[in-house]
Amino acid sequence: SPPLRPSYRVVVVGAGQAGLAVGFYLRRAGLEPGTDFVLLDAEQDPGGSWQHMWDSLTLFSPAGHSSLPGWTMPPWTVGFPPRDHVVDYLRRYEARYQLPVRRPVRVRAVTDAPGTDGFTLRTSHGTTTSRVVVSATGTWTRPFRPHHPGIEDFTGQQLHTVDYHEPAALARQRVLVVGGGNSAAQLLAEVSEVASTTWVTTAAPRFLPDDVDGRALFEVASRRARALSGGEPDPGGIAALGDIVVVPAVLRARSRGVLAARRPTHHFTADGITWADGGHERVDTVLWCTGFRPALSHLRPLRLPRDDGHPRTSGTRAVDRPGLFLLGYGDWTGPGSATLVGAARTARSTVGEILAALS
Ligand code: FAD
Numbered sequence: 001s002p003p004l005r006p007s008y009r010v011v012v013v014g015a016g017q018a019g020l021a022v023g024f025y026l027r028r029a030g031l032e033p034g035t036d037f038v039l040l041d042a043e044q045d046p047g048g049s050w051q052h053m054w055d056s057l058t059l060f061s062p063a064g065h066s067s068l069p070g071w072t073m074p075p076w077t078v079g080f081p082p083r084d085h086v087v088d089y090l091r092r093y094e095a096r097y098q099l100p101v102r103r104p105v106r107v108r109a110v111t112d113a114p115g116t117d118g119f120t121l122r123t124s125h126g127t128t129t130s131r132v133v134v135s136a137t138g139t140w141t142r143p144f145r146p147h148h149p150g151i152e153d154f155t156g157q158q159l160h161t162v163d164y165h166e167p168a169a170l171a172r173q174r175v176l177v178v179g180g181g182n183s184a185a186q187l188l189a190e191v192s193e194v195a196s197t198t199w200v201t202t203a204a205p206r207f208l209p210d211d212v213d214g215r216a217l218f219e220v221a222s223r224r225a226r227a228l229s230g231g232e233p234d235p236g237g238i239a240a241l242g243d244i245v246v247v248p249a250v251l252r253a254r255s256r257g258v259l260a261a262r263r264p265t266h267h268f269t270a271d272g273i274t275w276a277d278g279g280h281e282r283v284d285t286v287l288w289c290t291g292f293r294p295a296l297s298h299l300r301p302l303r304l305p306r307d308d309g310h311p312r313t314s315g316t317r318a319v320d321r322p323g324l325f326l327l328g329y330g331d332w333t334g335p336g337s338a339t340l341v342g343a344a345r346t347a348r349s350t351v352g353e354i355l356a357a358l359s
Contacts, residue, residue: 001102004128008038009358011121011128013110013298014136015041015101016048017068017090017340018328021347022134023099024069029355034100040123042106042141046094047087049140055166056190057083059340060182060245061214066340068093069348073340079248080214086340110135110324111301117323132354134316134325135299139292139338146290148178150267150274157285161187164287170195174282176273179289180205180261185244187289189253198273198281199261208242210251214339217245221336225345228335294329308332316350323357325350 010026012019019039026037045051058080059066063073066081073081073089081089094101106124110133113120118131143160151158161183171194177184180201188199199205208216227235244250253259266275272283294310304311304320311318311326316333318324326333327350328343336342 001125003126004038004040004102004105004123005035007118007129008036009130010037010132010134010354011107011119011130012037012039012134012136013107013121014048014138014328015039015043015046015094015099015103016050016136016138016328018138018337018343018347019048019134019136020090020094020099020101021068021343022136022327022350023094023101024097025347025351026354027097027099028070029351033098037100039099039101040105040107040121040125041101041103042124044104046091046101046103048090049138050083050086050090052140052162053083054161054164054187055083056249057186058247059086059214060217060247063089065215065218067344068340069344071096107298109301110298119323132323132325132357134327134350134354135296136327137295137298138328139294139330142293142295143288144291144293145288148266148268150269151286153270154268154272154283154286155270156272156283158288159285160288160290167191167194170285170287173284174198174272176200176281176283176286177289178286179291181243181289181291182245183291184289185250185253185259186247187287188258189249191287192253192256192258197258198283199259200263200266201261202263205244205259205261206242207244207246207250210246212242213245213247218336218339218341221339221342222345224335294326296326299324315353316346317353325354 067073109122111120113129119133143162167190173195175195177188178200316325316327334346337346
């Protein structure tokens with residue numbers, strides 16, 4: 001693969017859905033692909049983190065509600081699209097718009113370029129510079145696991161959502177599923193079909209009404225985006241309604257009675273867990289479905305002040321470093337910006353700001 005150019009006007013770090021959406025708008029704005037801008041992605045193959053998610057994962061919403069700008073995701077036959085359909089869509093999307101993605105290229109460090117307003121990027125494929133950097137590295141590569149008392153004594157298997165692919169590997173085991181979000185509920189639903197499961201959450205799980213799927217989530221996020229951009233009071237995100245979407249597998253699990261959750265008032269022992277009432281339960285595997293943190297280690301050399309664990313942003317613009325944008329990680333980079341449609345929406349305004357910065 002040829003070396004990177006010595007300089008670009010815009011470098012996008014990460015070519016998952018968020019990076020691709022930015023690439024689409026940069027191209028549409030007339031920037032020359034591969035010369036003016038490039039996308040650097042650490043993966044071997046297209047699809048961002050979708051290619052690593054568990055085998056049975058499907059979207060929360062129909063294909064038509066899960067699209068990047070320009071080209072709607074092709075419909076899926078029955079139900080919501082599976083993971084591989086999303087990966088295929090992203091692969092075809094970047095080919096369709098001939099987006100200049102270079103992979104595998106990992107950006108190791110972004111620093112201030114001496115004597116200019118721009119940045120130096122140290123990568124696995126050499127060094128380059130850029131006037132603008134868009135960080136769109138997602139969260140999948142930074143799984144989060146909270147500390148629980150005694151866990152260092154536990155000698156069984158510990159997995160995180162990122163390690164899980166299909167239930168067969170846990171067949172006939174005693175599995176403790178930790179976490180109160182969608183990943184926990186969905187993995188519990190399928191693991192409980194082949195294993196004996198216990199669910200642990202820090203508070204009672206909050207299920208959304210059965211008829212709420214991704215469409216309603218995206219409507220709430222869109223309403224919020226409109227209100228905020230119109231200077232209206234924040235109507236709040238979806239969290240006010242609940243956390244867990246009752247997808248068909250979760251619904252089936254509920255009817256089998258496996259969705260009762262226990263609080264984590266306990267400590268782990270070598271072979272399991274002791275509950276607050278003194279009862280002890282043997283555990284073969286702890287499955288941590290405890291979320292993610294933004295993958296931002298490449299930005300560490302910029303020493304940006306942090307707010308709630310991430311650089312301070314206004315929309316997707318880093319308020320403490322002109323020319324730096326962050327896209328896709330969560331609501332702190334725009335309502336719903338970690339979702340497919342949300343990435344599309346925030347990328348559009350980001351590119352508007354990038355053009356202003358370049359001129
Ligand atoms: P990613 O897909 O993680 O892409 C980031 C890319 O950057 C990756 O290719 C990564 O390798 C690369 N990278 C990271 N660090 C570097 C570096 N230093 N240098 C170069 N490259 C780097 N959203 C929906 O819209 N609908 C859903 O139904 C839905 N379901 C979800 C289910 C689960 C279990 C999860 C975890 C998320 C779900 N999401 C859903 C949310 C969201 O769409 C995904 O998390 C999505 O993958 C985020 O896209 P991204 O582009 O921000 O990050």
